[in-house]
Amino acid sequence: MNVMAKAEKKISSAFIYFFGSFGGILFGYDIGVMTGALPFLQADWHLENAASLVGWITSAVMFGAIFGGALAGQLSDKFGRRKMILMSAIVFMVFSVLSGVSPDMGEASAYYLIIVRMLLGLAVGAASALVPAYMSEMAPAKARGRLSGLNQTMIVSGMLLSYVVDFLLKDLPGEWAWRLMLGLAAVPALILFLGVLRLPESPRFLLRKGDEAQARKVLSYIRKNPAEIDQELASIKETAKEERQANQKTxxxxxxxxxxxxxxxxxxxxxxxxxxxxxxxxxxxxxxxxxxxxxxxxxxxxxxxxxxxxxxxxxxxxxxxxxxxxxxxxxxxxxxxxxxxxxxxxxxxxxxxxxxxxxxxxxxxxxxxxxxxxxxxxxxxxxxxxxxxxxxxxxxxxxxxxxxxxxxxxxxxxxxxxxxxxxxxxxxxxxxxxxxxxxxxxxxxxxxxxxxxxxxxxxxxxxxxxxxxxxxxx
Known part of the structure; x- marks a missing residue:
C-alpha cells in the first residue's frame, strides 16, 4: 500500500491531464480511419455499387456509440470513471483487431464487419462520455475551458493521426491496406490503457463512495494550496448533495x-x-x-x-x-x-x-x-x-x-x-x-x-x- 502511494505521488498533473484526455485520440482515430480504409475495402469486397452496405459499415461505429455513451455514463457512476475508461480501452483494442481480421466470406463479410464495428462503437461512445466527465472532475475551475479545448484537440489529432496512417499504408496491397488501417487502432487503445493504469480515480467519485481521505490525496496531486483543497472538497460535497436532491425531484x-x-x-x-x-x-x-x-x-x-x-x-x-x-x-x-x-x-x-x-x-x-x-x-x-x-x-x-x-x-x-x-x-x-x-x-x-x-x-x-x-x- 505504501509502495502504491509513493507511485501515485510521482504522477504529475500534466500526466493526469494528458492521459485523462487521451481517450479523445481513440474517438478521433476511429472517426477518421474509415476515410482511407473504405476505398480499399470497397475494391477488395466489390462493394462499389452497394451504397447501403457501405453506409452501414461506415456508420456502424456511430450506431454503437449511441448506446455506449449512455451505458458508460451509468456504469461509471457505479464503478468509477477510471475503471470504465480502462474497460473502454480493452473493448476498443479487441474489436479493432477483430475489424482488421474480418474473414473474406462474400457479402457475409460486410455483415460481420458491421456487427464488429457496432460493438467497437460502444467503446467510442463510452470514451466520448467518460473523457469529458473525468477531465471536468479533475481540472480546476479556472482551467476547465482550456481543458475542454484540449479534449477537442485530442479528438482532431486522432483524426489527423488516422489520416497519416492511411496515407502511409496506401501503397500496400489492397487487401492488406484496409485491414492494417483498421487493426492499428488497437495501438492508441493500448497506450491509453497503460497510461490510465497510473491515473487516480476522480475525487468526485471517491467522495460519492465515502472515501474522503483518498479524494483529498488525489486533489493533492493536482492542487498546490491546502486551503484550495479544503474548499474544493466542501464544494464537491455540496454539489453532490444538490444533485441527489435534484434527481429525487425530477x-x-x-x-x-x-x-x-x-x-x-x-x-x-x-x-x-x-x-x-x-x-x-x-x-x-x-x-x-x-x-x-x-x-x-x-x-x-x-x-x-x-x-x-x-x-x-x-x-x-x-x-x-x-x-x-x-x-x-x-x-x-x-x-x-x-x-x-x-x-x-x-x-x-x-x-x-x-x-x-x-x-x-x-x-x-x-x-x-x-x-x-x-x-x-x-x-x-x-x-x-x-x-x-x-x-x-x-x-x-x-x-x-x-x-x-x-x-x-x-x-x-x-x-x-x-x-x-x-x-x-x-x-x-x-x-x-x-x-x-x-x-x-x-x-x-x-x-x-x-x-x-x-x-x-x-x-x-x-x-x-x-x-x-x-x-x-x-
Missing part, C-alpha cells in the same frame, strides 16, 4: 415542463444540428467525394484527408485562443453561415457554369471544415455543458448526446445512398440549407451563455428566452 417529463423546455430545446437542438449539418459526410467520405468530382481513384486521394486533418487541428487551437473573447451565439451564427454558403455556392456555380473546375467543390469543403473546426465542433459541447440547470443536467446532457450520435449515424449511413441517386453538389446544397436553418435556430432559440451564471441562464429559460441586455462580462 423525471424525464421535467424536461418538457415550461420552466426548462426552452433550454432543453436549445441544447438538444444545437447538438443535433452539429451533426445534421453534414460535417461527418466530409470526414468519412472525402476520398470518394474527390473521386466523384475528378474521376481519380479514391485510393490515390488520401492526401486530402490529411489536409482537412491539419485544418481541424489548427482550428481547435484557434478556438482555444478565441473561446472567451466572443459570444457563443456570434461564433455559432458566423460559423454556420459560412458553412452553409460553402455547401450551397458550389451547386450555384455549377448551375451557372456547368464546366466549372471539379476541384472547386473540394476547396469549398476545406473552407467549411475550417469554420466548423473553431465554431460548431467545440462550441456545441461547451454550450451543452453550460446551458442546462443543475436539476435537469444529467438527463438533458444525455439526451443531447444521444441526438448528436443519432445525427452522426444517419449522416454516415445516408450520404453514400444520396450521392448514388443525385448529383454531389445537390447533396451538399441540402446540408447547406440545414446549416442556414441552424443559424436561424441559434438566432431565435438559443440564449447567450458566455459570462452568465447558471441562475441567469435558468431565468432566461423561465422567461422563455428573454435574454438580458447586460454585458456578458458583468
Amino acid at each position: 423525471s424525464w417529463s421535467t424536461l418538457c415542463s415550461g420552466k426548462y423546455r426552452y433550454l432543453v430545446i436549445a441544447g438538444v437542438g444545437v447538438a443535433a444540428f452539429q451533426q445534421f449539418q453534414g460535417a461527418n459526410a466530409i470526414f468519412y467520405y472525402i476520398p470518394l467525394i474527390v473521386q466523384k468530382a475528378t474521376g481519380q481513384a479514391a485510393s490515390s486521394n488520401l492526401m486530402w484527408p490529411i489536409v482537412q486533418g491539419v485544418i481541424l487541428v489548427v482550428g481547435s487551437l484557434v478556438y482555444m485562443w478565441i473561446a472567451d473573447k466572443f459570444n457563443r451565439r456570434t461564433l455559432l451564427m458566423v460559423g454556420g453561415a459560412v458553412m452553409g454558403l460553402s455547401f450551397i455556392l458550389p451547386a450555384v456555380i455549377n448551375w451557372m457554369m456547368p464546366n466549372m473546375n471539379p476541384m472547386t467543390i473540394v476547396v469549398f469543403l476545406c473552407i467549411y471544415v475550417a469554420f466548423y473546426s473553431f465554431t460548431w465542433a467545440p462550441l456545441t459541447w461547451v454550450l451543452v455543458g453550460e446551458i442546462f440547470p443543475l436539476a435537469i443536467r444529467g438527463r438533458a446532457s444525455g439526451l443531447a448526446s444521444s441526438f448528436n450520435w443519432i445525427g452522426s449515424w444517419l449522416v454516415g449511413l445516408i450520404f453514400p445512398i444520396m450521392t448514388a441517386s443525385m448529383p454531389q453538389e445537390a447533396v451538399f446544397a441540402i446540408f447547406g440549407i440545414i446549416c442556414i436553418l441552424g443559424v436561424i435556430f441559434v438566432k431565435t432559440c438559443v440564449p447567450e451563455t458566455r459570462g452568465h451564471t447558471l441562475e441567469e441562464i435558468e431565468e432566461q429559460g423561465t422567461n422563455h428566452g428573454r435574454v438580458k441586455a447586460s454585458n456578458p462580462e458583468n
Whole structure:
C-alpha cells in the first residue's frame, strides 16, 4: 500500500491531464480511419455499387456509440470513471483487431464487419462520455475551458493521426491496406490503457463512495494550496448533495415542463444540428467525394484527408485562443453561415457554369471544415455543458448526446445512398440549407451563455428566452 502511494505521488498533473484526455485520440482515430480504409475495402469486397452496405459499415461505429455513451455514463457512476475508461480501452483494442481480421466470406463479410464495428462503437461512445466527465472532475475551475479545448484537440489529432496512417499504408496491397488501417487502432487503445493504469480515480467519485481521505490525496496531486483543497472538497460535497436532491425531484417529463423546455430545446437542438449539418459526410467520405468530382481513384486521394486533418487541428487551437473573447451565439451564427454558403455556392456555380473546375467543390469543403473546426465542433459541447440547470443536467446532457450520435449515424449511413441517386453538389446544397436553418435556430432559440451564471441562464429559460441586455462580462 505504501509502495502504491509513493507511485501515485510521482504522477504529475500534466500526466493526469494528458492521459485523462487521451481517450479523445481513440474517438478521433476511429472517426477518421474509415476515410482511407473504405476505398480499399470497397475494391477488395466489390462493394462499389452497394451504397447501403457501405453506409452501414461506415456508420456502424456511430450506431454503437449511441448506446455506449449512455451505458458508460451509468456504469461509471457505479464503478468509477477510471475503471470504465480502462474497460473502454480493452473493448476498443479487441474489436479493432477483430475489424482488421474480418474473414473474406462474400457479402457475409460486410455483415460481420458491421456487427464488429457496432460493438467497437460502444467503446467510442463510452470514451466520448467518460473523457469529458473525468477531465471536468479533475481540472480546476479556472482551467476547465482550456481543458475542454484540449479534449477537442485530442479528438482532431486522432483524426489527423488516422489520416497519416492511411496515407502511409496506401501503397500496400489492397487487401492488406484496409485491414492494417483498421487493426492499428488497437495501438492508441493500448497506450491509453497503460497510461490510465497510473491515473487516480476522480475525487468526485471517491467522495460519492465515502472515501474522503483518498479524494483529498488525489486533489493533492493536482492542487498546490491546502486551503484550495479544503474548499474544493466542501464544494464537491455540496454539489453532490444538490444533485441527489435534484434527481429525487425530477423525471424525464421535467424536461418538457415550461420552466426548462426552452433550454432543453436549445441544447438538444444545437447538438443535433452539429451533426445534421453534414460535417461527418466530409470526414468519412472525402476520398470518394474527390473521386466523384475528378474521376481519380479514391485510393490515390488520401492526401486530402490529411489536409482537412491539419485544418481541424489548427482550428481547435484557434478556438482555444478565441473561446472567451466572443459570444457563443456570434461564433455559432458566423460559423454556420459560412458553412452553409460553402455547401450551397458550389451547386450555384455549377448551375451557372456547368464546366466549372471539379476541384472547386473540394476547396469549398476545406473552407467549411475550417469554420466548423473553431465554431460548431467545440462550441456545441461547451454550450451543452453550460446551458442546462443543475436539476435537469444529467438527463438533458444525455439526451443531447444521444441526438448528436443519432445525427452522426444517419449522416454516415445516408450520404453514400444520396450521392448514388443525385448529383454531389445537390447533396451538399441540402446540408447547406440545414446549416442556414441552424443559424436561424441559434438566432431565435438559443440564449447567450458566455459570462452568465447558471441562475441567469435558468431565468432566461423561465422567461422563455428573454435574454438580458447586460454585458456578458458583468
